[in-house]
Amino acid sequence: MFLVFLILAALTILGTAAAMGLRKPIHCILALTVGLVGLAMLYLLLGAQFVGFTQILVYVGAVAILAVFAIMMTQGGKMNIEPHPEKPSSSTLLAGGAVAGAVFAVIAWAILSNSPSGTTTPAQPSVTVVEIGQALMHKYVLPLEIMALLLTAALIGAVILAMPKEQEKS
Amino acid sequence: MSQLNAYLLVSALLFSIGLAGALLRRNAILVLIGIELMLNAANLNFIAFWRYGPNPAALTGIMFTIFSITVAAAEAAVGLGIILAVYRHTKSTDISQMNTLKG
Helix, strand or coil: HHHHHHHHHHHEEEHHHHHHCCCCCHHHHHHHHHHHHHHHHHHHCCCCCCHHHHHHHHHHHHHHHHHHHHHHHHCCCCCCCCCCCCCCCHHHHHHHHHHHHHHHHHHHHHHCCCCCCCCCCCCCCCCCCHHHHHHHCCCCHHHHHHHHHEEEEEHHHHHHCCCCCCCCCC | CCHHHHHHHHHHHHHHHHHHHHHHHEEHHHHHHHHHHHHHHHHHHHHHHHHHHCCCCHHHHHHHHHHHHHHHHHHHHHHHHHHHHHHHHHCCEEEEHCCCCCC
């Protein structure tokens, strides 16, 4: 079980690190999908099947495709003839890397210095989709409705933002 | 090292990668992707605490993660719409060139 975890964690970390490190944006998105699939597998390993499949559906199926479309619509063929190729200066690289490394160091120190007392791992909880649906319809029905409202607002807002202005069309 | 600690460490690494990407990349789309990665790290924490917490039958971690994924999807849609609108204005997605308000 721990070997599977190690493989999936390595897949997730390598995929997302490549997504943030590669030069061409389209390669970054492709590496990102690999990392997000690894993360969904980690959810499945933890016993959260519904969340894992939702992750694949939403992130790999929707967000990555949306990002690919955004890259296609903004950069097209002139990706390589940019006057300023994407290369941050060394001081920027140093400062950003130092901030990210410091954040990781603090979190890792907090995690490792507060080991849980009980070493027994609880049994794998079995959650069916029926239970999640019933919880959504009874206990969490108000957040669900608010989410529906938020998604509608985001849909309309994204369309209005991306729509060309009237004077630009003519 | 317990399994919960291992998951938390993976999540912390994921968060740091997303933070470094959001700070260092100059393409606005990739900055948005970095922010999405940070949200994903928080989701992994929720699921890990739900799995190894004292009361996994309560479904709280799963519900929070589902709502968080929904909000992240809405954020990605609006964010990419904003990037498209900015691109139409400046003909670039380089955030170092979006300095009109700079004093």
